[in-house]
Amino acid sequence: MPKQKHYFSCINCGAEYHDMEFMYLCPACAAENTSDMPPKGVLKTLYDFSAIKNQYGSKLKDEISPLFMPLLPIEKAESFGPLFMQNTPLMKSEGEDFELYLKDDSRMPTFSFKDRASFLVSAWAKEQGIDTIVAASTGNAGSSLAGVCASHGQKAIICVPATAPKAKLTQILMYGAQIVPVDGTYDDAFDLSVAMTEKFGIFNRNTAYNPFTIEGKKTVAFELFKQMNFSAPNRIFVSSGDGVILSGVYKGFEDLLILGLISKMPHIISVQAEGSNNIIRNLFEDAYNFIPSKTIADSISVDLPRNFYMALDFLTRYKGEGISVSDEEILAAGKELTSKNGVFAEPAATAAYAGFLKQKSSGAIQKGEKVVVLLTGSGLKDINAVQSMIEIPKPVNAEDFLKTFEI
Ligand SMILES: [Zn+2]
Structure with missing residues (x-):
C-alpha cells in the first residue's frame, strides 16, 4: 500500500x-x-481512480461531494472546520430558450469562490499541525484565507498589492490576519510570499504554486x-x-470523466478581460x-498567469475556448446580471456573464443547452469599480417628492 492516497504529476515534464x-x-x-515567464512545474494531484471505482461501484455517484475524501488529500471531513460550506446556490435564470444557471459563489463565507481553495489548504495544514499560512492575493484569496484561518485558530499572513480594493483589505484585517501591502503588482506580492516560504518555511497557499488550491477549486464541479x-x-x-479556477473546474470534471460518471467534458469558456488576457491570447x-x-x-488582473501551462493544457485537450x-x-x-437576477457580483465575476452575453448574441448557444455562469465574488467587495454605472440621486424634501412622485 502506498503511504499517501494521492500523488503528484508535473504539468510540464510529466514526472510523477x-x-x-x-x-x-x-x-x-x-x-x-525565470521571473519573466509563468512558472513551470505546477503539479496536478491524482488518485488511484480504478481502486475508487472498484470500492464504490454503482454507489459512487451518490458519494460525490466536496467532502468525498477519496478524491481529496485530506483524511477527515471534520478537518474542514466550522466555516466550511458546500452547495452554493445554482439558480435558474428566466427568459431564455436554453437553460441558464447562475452558480453563486459570492455566498461563500468570505463572499468569494476562493474559499474552496482556502478550506482545503487550511484543513490540510490543520491535519499536519501547521499553524501559520502565507498567501499572495489581489484581495479575494487573501480575505478568504484570513477568514478560514480565523475559524481554525491559524495565523494568516497576506501579501497584497497596496492598490487592492479597500473592502478586501478591511476584511483581511478584521479577520485578524497580518497584512503586508506591497508597493507593486500582484506578481510582486506573489514573489514576496514565495520568498517568505523559502526563507522561513511558512506554509504557502499561493494559487497553483500550492497544488491543493486546484483540488479545492475542483469541488465546484462535484457540486x-x-x-x-x-x-x-x-x-x-x-x-x-x-487560470486556477479554470483548471479547478476542468480538474473536477476530469476526475468524474475518469471515474466514468460523466461521458463528456463540458464545453468550457475561459473569459478574460481584454486588458488582461494572457492565457487566451496565447491559446x-x-x-x-x-x-x-x-x-x-x-481579481483577474494578472501579468503572468500562475497556472498558465495547466490552463492551456486543459483548454487544448478538451477543445475549450477563450x-x-x-x-x-x-x-x-x-x-444586467444584478438588475435582472438580484445577484450582485464583482467585475471579475461579471466578466463571465459578459462572455455569456457575447456568445448568446453570436448565436453560439444552442436551444435546450444547459449553460452555467460561474459567479466568483460579491459586488460588495469592489464597489468603486462599478461607480461609473450608477448615479446616487440627490436628497429630496419628502413633501415636495410626494407631490410630484408618479408610479
Ligand atoms: Zn516537471
Whole structure:
C-alpha cells in the first residue's frame, strides 16, 4: 500500500511523485523558472481512480461531494472546520430558450469562490499541525484565507498589492490576519510570499504554486454534477486570471470523466478581460507573449498567469475556448446580471456573464443547452469599480417628492 492516497504529476515534464505528503512545484521544472515567464512545474494531484471505482461501484455517484475524501488529500471531513460550506446556490435564470444557471459563489463565507481553495489548504495544514499560512492575493484569496484561518485558530499572513480594493483589505484585517501591502503588482506580492516560504518555511497557499488550491477549486464541479441531477452542463463560462479556477473546474470534471460518471467534458469558456488576457491570447500559439495587465476587474488582473501551462493544457485537450471582454462590457454585464437576477457580483465575476452575453448574441448557444455562469465574488467587495454605472440621486424634501412622485 502506498503511504499517501494521492500523488503528484508535473504539468510540464510529466514526472510523477508518489508517497509525498506535499510538494510545491516539480523541482526539475522549477529550477528553470525565470521571473519573466509563468512558472513551470505546477503539479496536478491524482488518485488511484480504478481502486475508487472498484470500492464504490454503482454507489459512487451518490458519494460525490466536496467532502468525498477519496478524491481529496485530506483524511477527515471534520478537518474542514466550522466555516466550511458546500452547495452554493445554482439558480435558474428566466427568459431564455436554453437553460441558464447562475452558480453563486459570492455566498461563500468570505463572499468569494476562493474559499474552496482556502478550506482545503487550511484543513490540510490543520491535519499536519501547521499553524501559520502565507498567501499572495489581489484581495479575494487573501480575505478568504484570513477568514478560514480565523475559524481554525491559524495565523494568516497576506501579501497584497497596496492598490487592492479597500473592502478586501478591511476584511483581511478584521479577520485578524497580518497584512503586508506591497508597493507593486500582484506578481510582486506573489514573489514576496514565495520568498517568505523559502526563507522561513511558512506554509504557502499561493494559487497553483500550492497544488491543493486546484483540488479545492475542483469541488465546484462535484457540486454542479449533483445539482444538475448527476450530469454535467453543456457549457460553462469561467472568468480567468491566473487560470486556477479554470483548471479547478476542468480538474473536477476530469476526475468524474475518469471515474466514468460523466461521458463528456463540458464545453468550457475561459473569459478574460481584454486588458488582461494572457492565457487566451496565447491559446493555440507556438510562441508565448505576455502583456502587462490593465483592467477594472482586479481579481483577474494578472501579468503572468500562475497556472498558465495547466490552463492551456486543459483548454487544448478538451477543445475549450477563450473570449476577451472589454471593461465596458464587464460593467454593462454586471448591471444586467444584478438588475435582472438580484445577484450582485464583482467585475471579475461579471466578466463571465459578459462572455455569456457575447456568445448568446453570436448565436453560439444552442436551444435546450444547459449553460452555467460561474459567479466568483460579491459586488460588495469592489464597489468603486462599478461607480461609473450608477448615479446616487440627490436628497429630496419628502413633501415636495410626494407631490410630484408618479408610479
Ligand atoms: Zn516537471
